Amino acid sequence: MQLMHDNARPHVVHVVTQYLRDVSIRTMDWPARSPDLNPIEHLWDELKRRVRARVPAPTRLPELRIAIEEEWNTIPQDFIVRLVRSMNTRMLAVIRVRGGNTEY
Secondary structure, three states: OEEOOOOOHHHHOHHHHHHHHHOOOEEOOOOOOOOOOOOHHHHHHHHHHHHHOOOOOOOOHHHHHHHHHHHHHHOOHHHHHHHHHOHHHHHHHHHHOOOOOOOO
């Protein structure tokens, strides 16, 4: 098994890296501060916005779970398709700025 993560501090602290070694999970080499091209990040953002906009807002864990599931099921498929189809544009933007910041 191999794990890919983004080198965020919580992912690379000693206790985490030691645990991954102990359970024989290899990690991919990944540059620090690399651009996040994964469209799922934008999908998570959309889900977060939808859950936060609920009235009344969920205040307990069971309510939050229900809200997340309900909102997840209402995200239009064409929104997801647009995110996936934007990959070419995302990659070109990163190439254009030589790995720097983009609008994505």
